[in-house]
Amino acid sequence: MNIQIFGTKKSFDTKKAQRYFKERRIKFQFIDLAQKDMSKGELQAVIRAVGGLGAVIDPDARDQDTVALITYLAESQKFEKLLENQQVLRQPIVRNGRQATVGYEPDVWKTWE
Numbered sequence: 001m002n003i004q005i006f007g008t009k010k011s012f013d014t015k016k017a018q019r020y021f022k023e024r025r026i027k028f029q030f031i032d033l034a035q036k037d038m039s040k041g042e043l044q045a046v047i048r049a050v051g052g053l054g055a056v057i058d059p060d061a062r063d064q065d066t067v068a069l070i071t072y073l074a075e076s077q078k079f080e081k082l083l084e085n086q087q088v089l090r091q092p093i094v095r096n097g098r099q100a101t102v103g104y105e106p107d108v109w110k111t112w113e
Contacts, residue, residue: 017104033089037083042095046093063085
């Protein structure tokens with residue numbers, strides 16, 4: 001397994017995801033979204049794996065103006081705006097190769113082991 005956890009140090013669900021993998025002695029790479037954004041390819045892969053752009057946007061994000069803007073943009077513009085404003089992504093984003101989850105999903109992670 002090649003686990004990557006994208007999130008921020010302040011996110012409670014990101015901390016829970018890290019604890020989940022540590023308790024099972026599964027190595028993972030943590031990428032702090034506050035310091036380093038996801039690349040265009042990484043974000044596209046996650047969106048494909050979770051079933052669309054709507055699944056990765058956090059409706060309760062602190063930046064409600066950006067959430068609203070992305071919601072009402074034309075489909076062709078949504079991805080670029082999300083790439084520029086990754087603070088509205090649901091956390092954590094956990095990747096294992098081509099598989100990915102958004103949010104705290106231990107039931108799905110069990111199937112990866």
